[in-house]
Amino acid sequence: MSNPMNDEYLTAARDLPEQIWRWDAVDVAAHIRLGTISSREALESCFKRTDALNPRLNAIVFADRERALLAANTADSQVSRGEILGPLHGVPVTIKLNVDVVGEATTNGVPAFAERIAPANSSVVSNLLKAGAINVGRTNTPPFSFRWFTENPLHGRTLNPWSDSVTSGGSSGGAAVSVAAGMCPLAHGTDIAGSIRYPAYVNGIAGLRATPGRIPAFHPTTGLRYLGLQTMSAQGPLARSMRDLQLGLAAMAQPDRRDSMWVPAHMCYPDDTCTVRVALVDEIPGVSLDPAIKTSLNDTAHILEAAGYRVERATPPGMIEGVEIWQSIVMTEVRLGMYAGVRAMADETILRAVGNLVAAAPEMDLQGYALAIAQRDELRRKWNEFLIRYPLILMPSACQLPMRWGEDLGSIEEIKRVLVDQSPLITVAALGLPGLSVPTGVVDDLPMGVQLVADSYREQRLLYAGEIIEREVKMPNLHDRV
Template identity: 30%
Template sequence: MTEPCDLPAVTARALIGERKLSPVELMDSCIGRIEAIDPAVNAIVARSFDTAREAAQESEAAMMRGDDLGPLHGLPLAVKDLIDAKGLPTSFGSVLFADNIAAADEAIVAMLKRAGAIVVGKTNVPEWGAGGNTRNALHGATGNPFDPERSGAGSSGGSAVALATGMVPLATGSDTGGSVRNPAAFCGVVGFRPSPGLIASNSRNMAWLQISQLGPMARNVSDACLMLSCMLDRDARDPLSAILHAGGTPDAAAYRDPPRSDLGNLRIAATTDFGFAPTERVVADAFRSKLATFGSAFRGVEWTHPDCSNADEVFAVLRAVAFLGRHKDLAEKHPDKVGPNIRDNVAEGLGYSALDVARALSMQTEMYRRWQSFFGVHDFVLAPAITISPRPWSELYPAVIDGKPTKSYFHWLAMAYAVTNVGHPTVAIPAGRDGAGMPFGIQVIGPRGGDVATLAVAREIETLLAANPDTARPVPDLAWLGRQPPMSSRPGFRDFD
């Protein structure tokens, strides 16, 4: 029998609205799952169980009174530990911020709470979100729910693991080089990176730089749509949001339940590497195999991709600029208390000149315009969500892929940052397992600003995948996982350098 914590968010919310599921029962189920499973994976690094239970009791009372209920009424929510949730620590995975308690909610958390969601805890991240492997010197490593010795990716790794194991139905994420999409693919869940400005951020210190975006994470596309529809309010503190929503807040209903999409009308481009990403053979083979099972549903599939010339250089420079703007003082004042990814990014940023930055921005603009021409003759792009199958978390980052050295600690994220560079909406959806037996994810990339259409297509593809046991969303063996030793007992759990 399905436990309440395993219910999809849309289903749980409907049952609450019908008074067939108590928010208290749902919260107790989620807390019970966290207590039973989290020691084996270390996804939840701060807990607010007492206040969450109190909020669930208030939600139940409102339900019984017949009050108007918000679209997320009574649904437990996990918040990524780069995002403020009032009264809980926001440590950024840094030993320097171990005691940093959020005085207020970040804008998206406030919106989700107003919609009825209840924060149950914070999820683990790499230090300051730097890198695609969720481990840090403060909270330690997060293990993949299908094999705790392997990585759950990052930086939204804790959120993805919490979703995959049924600890919560919804979780927040953020994405620069795939930080929503990579862990979604590694853990068999859904992660959406929206068009810049769709979801406002009031905390981004370089607000005009669009490479980092907030996004919803869930176990299926419909749940992600429900969550996204509650994250759309205009916020003048975010200039991209102010511009995009200048005519008013978008229609939440269109995002909550996108219209059906006829796949038979779509011209699809498919790629295993965008022409430059160091894709592992097991990933490329899995993608071709998965696409073969549903590709006939489209009007046509062409093996091609947008021109991504200079993508590595563009992302390297803009990423370094972003880290330099936020972490230079931290790295210089506390060099012994920041990890290697932060130190390397700051050092790289200091090595670039104004001319390097100008060149990167110009190349980014050229790349963007090439992508717009490409989408004039192709409707969507399908690609693997990440370049490799999950590896041990003890490997800080992949130095070699199929015998070839990577260019940097983030080069293995190229499948994701190809899209980051140009700001198109993209959603990672689970597609069974790869040849190594680990979860596999497909990236659905839509036209600039076509967020609703991208989610609609992803939902249709998800339905096709779910009908085939070889491509349906994989589910971890929780009974087995609960018998595994605590992550904290594993060698190197808090090692960093």
């Protein structure tokens, strides 16, 4: 990615070290490597920003600061000794509460898990730490990481820094807010129906859902994983720039054979930077698309066309069918496992939210579940053909503006509408594809964004196009508003 360092950051490093929290991860890592700043200065700057905003926003719900400071001191000693440094050496990152950090509770927003202490690190955490990252804190999530709204009875609600009235997203809401508000430059997230891309969209930042299998996903505290979870769930970074997503992806995607689903796929391909044919999806049959989102999609299409891409209006097959397949597979697995834990919580909000999703999905016997898996494979085959013609898809992140709190707590018909509105996120997840949420501006004081989708393991194609968009779109500075 471009611009490895920015001179204004060098000036700030000399004059205002407390402003390091404003920097990209790429710049923090570069200046630590040069010795312009220390790891401890970077960490303390993020701590100061967190102390100023987190009491209201509640993005980071646990932080072992003593442990983090010791890690920063060690990182600085390694620099002074001239040791080989990882790509994220000394960079503060946040880690979502649904993966394991050794010695810390993996609560996943569930009171019953408050004492579930991880015996070892998850694969992705191990990879981040090997790359030199410093864990600045754990980010909030809805119970079981299964809602578009981040709140739970154990840690409370995470607010959107743009507006208290709209969701901070879910399930990686705490992760997105920690980046958007400047508590860290880079965050870890997970996504099985949009849980990286939707929080990135509603908080005005960038979020990459990597291809399932790209980033190893072994978690010591997690038991057996059902098929849908393994084939649809993915991890990825959230950041304020494409180059930081690039850096985070490279660090997270290192091998870990504890995960049987990890794939040693190429990270880069010769045609990643080719200006390919793009499918512009600004109409979805049977779906109402907010006019502001349609305008943003068309404005983004013009940016890509100016850069040499060939943009055509085209809609991938089965956008709503993908949601139905997702419901059939995932909600069957929820009924078999997670739903018992939801009911045991006796929390009306999560019970209603998950209960609505369960009620909106068909009940499947073994034959129906097996048929849904076969239908998923058939729809993915059709998308494979579509992606041959259109190697890049420009589509909504969601079909409506950020949801107001509690929009998943109404009637069954209302939750069905939400599922349709979220179809661009859900169908991409159902088919196991990578997706990138790119911010494109602000409408009525709320962030606006689009989604880019490509074929499996083609994340670099997404990031290259995302960087082109990023260069042309100047997001308002949220840092001066909160």
